[in-house]
Amino acid sequence: MSAPHAHLVGVAGVGMNPLAQALLAAGWEVTGSDRYLDAGQDVEVIPKLRRAGVRLVPQDGSGITGQTKAVVVSTAIEPGNPDLEAAERHGVPVVHRAEMLARLMEGTECIAVTGTSGKTTVTGMVGYALEQLGDDPTVVNGGIVANWESEERVGNVRVGRSGRWVIEADESDRSLLRFSPEWAIITNVSADHCPTEEAKALFGTFAERVKQGIVGPWDGAGEPWRSFRPELSASGSRFTCGGQEFHLPLLGEHNAQNALQAAMLCERLGHPLGRIAAALSGFRGIRRRLDLAGVAGGVAVIDDYAHNPAKIRAAWQAVRPHYRRVVAIWRPHGFGPLANMLEDLKTLFREMGRACAGLYILPVFYAGGTAKAAVTSDMLVDGLAAEGVPIELVRSCDELVGRMVATAKEGDVVLSMGARDPNLPALARRILAALSAR
Numbered sequence: 001m002s003a004p005h006a007h008l009v010g011v012a013g014v015g016m017n018p019l020a021q022a023l024l025a026a027g028w029e030v031t032g033s034d035r036y037l038d039a040g041q042d043v044e045v046i047p048k049l050r051r052a053g054v055r056l057v058p059q060d061g062s063g064i065t066g067q068t069k070a071v072v073v074s075t076a077i078e079p080g081n082p083d084l085e086a087a088e089r090h091g092v093p094v095v096h097r098a099e100m101l102a103r104l105m106e107g108t109e110c111i112a113v114t115g116t117s118g119k120t121t122v123t124g125m126v127g128y129a130l131e132q133l134g135d136d137p138t139v140v141n142g143g144i145v146a147n148w149e150s151e152e153r154v155g156n157v158r159v160g161r162s163g164r165w166v167i168e169a170d171e172s173d174r175s176l177l178r179f180s181p182e183w184a185i186i187t188n189v190s191a192d193h194c195p196t197e198e199a200k201a202l203f204g205t206f207a208e209r210v211k212q213g214i215v216g217p218w219d220g221a222g223e224p225w226r227s228f229r230p231e232l233s234a235s236g237s238r239f240t241c242g243g244q245e246f247h248l249p250l251l252g253e254h255n256a257q258n259a260l261q262a263a264m265l266c267e268r269l270g271h272p273l274g275r276i277a278a279a280l281s282g283f284r285g286i287r288r289r290l291d292l293a294g295v296a297g298g299v300a301v302i303d304d305y306a307h308n309p310a311k312i313r314a315a316w317q318a319v320r321p322h323y324r325r326v327v328a329i330w331r332p333h334g335f336g337p338l339a340n341m342l343e344d345l346k347t348l349f350r351e352m353g354r355a356c357a358g359l360y361i362l363p364v365f366y367a368g369g370t371a372k373a374a375v376t377s378d379m380l381v382d383g384l385a386a387e388g389v390p391i392e393l394v395r396s397c398d399e400l401v402g403r404m405v406a407t408a409k410e411g412d413v414v415l416s417m418g419a420r421d422p423n424l425p426a427l428a429r430r431i432l433a434a435l436s437a438r
Contacts, residue, residue, distance in 0.1 A: 003029045004069040006100070007092075009059065009083045010034040015074050017045050018140050019097050020054050021157040025138075026104055033059035033083055036422065043422050048154050061086030070095045075173035098175035101140060105165050108138075111265065114169040114176045114206065115187025115216065116199060117310045118258045121286050122185055123168040125262035127158060132279035133271050136160040140167045143305070144287035155287070169206075171199065176206050183268070184210040185261050190310045195340060215265045230256035234322045244273035250285050252318030259283075290318060293428040296435035298410030303428035307333045307419035309344040315417060316352060324411030325357040329400065331418030332364040332377055339375040346384060353389035358407055360394050365421040397427050404431045405438050 006028050010016040016032065023030050030053065037043060038059050050056060057063035064071060064086040071087040071094045087094050095103075113123040120143035127139030128147055139145075139158040149155030169176035169184075186207065189199050207214055230239035236249040237256035241263050248259045259280050266276045285291075293301040300323065306315040312330060320326055332338040338345075353359055363377050381393040394400040408414050414435075416428045 003027050005029040005031070005065075005067055006070045006072055007063045007068050007083065007087075008032040008072045008097075009077050009081065010036075010074070015076070015142075016072070016097060017049055017154060018142065018156050019072065019101055020049060021052060021154065022101065022104055022138075022140050022159075024053050025157070025159040031055045031057055031063040033057050033063055035059055041422070044425070045154050048152065051152060059083055061089075064090055064092060066090045066092075068092045070100065072097050072100050075175070096175060096178070098170065098178040101167065102178050105167070107163075109164045109183075110179060110181035111137075111164070111166045111183045111185075112169040112176070112179050112181035112210075113166070113185045113187070114171055114203070115185070116171065116190045117308065117314070118187040118254060119168050119185075120305075121255065121258045121289055122187055122262055123166060124286050125259055125280060125283055126185070126265055127166040128283050129262055129266050129271075129276055129279040130164070130166065130269075131158065131160070132282065133266065133275060135164055135269075136162040137164045137166050138162075140165070141286075142168045142170075143289065146284035146287060147282070149287065171202060171206075174202060176202075177209065180209045180211065182210075182212045183265060184214045184216075185265055186214060186216045187258070187261060188216070188310070190308065213268060215268065216261050228257060228260060232256070232321075242267070242273050244277050246277045247281050248283070249281065250283070251290050251322075252314060254314035254318065255285075255290075288425060290315060291425070291428075293425075294432045296432050297438065298412075299408045299435050300413040301428050301432045301435070302413055302415050303425050304415065304417045305419050306330075306417040308337070308341055309348045312345075312352075312417055313348055315415060316356075319413050319415055320355070323413040325409070325413075326352075326355070327357045327360070327404065327408050327412055327414045328352060329360045329362070329404075329414065329416040329418075331362040331421055331424065332380075333419040333421070335364055335366070335373050335375060338364055338377070338380065342375055342380065345380060349380075349384055349391060350387070350389055353384070353391060356390070357409075357412060358403075359389070359391040360400060360403060361391060362394055362397070362400065362418070365418065397423070397430070400427070401430050401434045405434050408435060 008016045020030050061082040074097050113119045123141045124145040130137045138160040141156045144155040230237040238247050263276045288305040291303045304315045306312045361377050361381050384391045418424050
């Protein structure tokens with residue numbers, strides 16, 4: 001009997017690949033299409049997916065037949081997409097990616113990690129720690145765990161045999177509500193894809209679906225833990241939990257809090273804190289989370305996924321003490337999120353403008369579709385510039401590279417931030433190369 005066939009429909013190359021890997025591991029035949037790939041854009045994970053067994057086809061409906069068991073989509077796929085039309089013609093059910101993941105996990109013990117910020121890192125920390133502790137979990141994460149990345153492996157999925165799954169659950173499209181996990185971590189709550197009060201209600205609803213217990217700064221009102229005071233340095237952080245000292249080799253207070261939550265979850269699963277601390281001391285982080293592209297001419301270039309005010313602030317505060325000046329770059333990841341976060345971003349950038357060597361904003365990343373450009377980067381920048389904030393709109397990556405060469409000086413850090421755009425890591429490398437050549 002042949003393997004069941006699923007076709008995954010993607011945008012910008014990155015959102016669906018963890019599920020593709022999980023389906024392959026479960027014995028499915030997997031095809032996929034991607035709007036960004038059709039446009040001729042290079043997506044780094046594609047060669048590894050092909051080697052793993054995913055067959056990539058144009059997003060024109062050709063990957064779907066009457067034998068296809070499911071066409072899997074994210075919320076980013078609009079009605080009228082050719083693959084959706086092909087699914088309707090062939091009578092193939094269209095399934096949301098979170099629903100497909102939930103089906104794969106039926107009969108297993110699920111640990112779901114969610115929250116506005118930090119969920120990818122915490123998912124990686126929990127998964128890596130449980131691997132080191134001998135639990136042999138299956139892990140499905142949105143970001144690449146540096147410890148698991150190789151020439152052959154993407155590094156955001158680990159296939160285990162224990163029947164315990166660790167997953168990242170997304171709040172941006174409310175798809176976290178498709179899961180009813182045994183355990184959960186809710187990292188924090190703030191505005192991003194929706195206003196703060198709406199986010200609190202969403203995570204409250206999710207909390208009611210958790211069967212055994214929740215770890216994290218969540219008391220039903222979204223209040224953070226206020227007494228946590230890690231010792232921070234250029235080599236990472238140190239903190240104490242239950243009398244056990246932890247050393248985490250990652251910058252920033254936010255990463256120390258991430259590790260605290262991961263440690264508490266692992267302890268509740270029955271592991272001793274001493275062994276948990278030893279496991280987390282070897283965690284090398286998540287790609288695009290304070291990822292050092294390199295140093296050239298005394299200037300460090302760091303690439304980070306930060307895309308909402310809380311994440312931008314955390315990245316900025318993590319690097320600020322260790323460099324002479326911060327030169328900050330940010331690309332908004334969508335018109336809707338920019339509109340939702342506009343006032344909080346203005347507050348943050350006013351603060352950063354007093355301390356940074358410059359703030360450089362790129363146009364909103366747009367991968368196609370029906371998003372309405374009601375609020376744009378121009379609007380954000382023009383309003384702040386009129387107040388005297390040292391912020392500039394840079395129209396293209398080429399222009400931005402030139403501005404970095406002219407602005408960054410020895411002892412500075414260029415902090416490049418943003419989500420969804422798969423070219424941002426390459427942009428950091430371009431800046432590094434230009435600094436090396438000047």
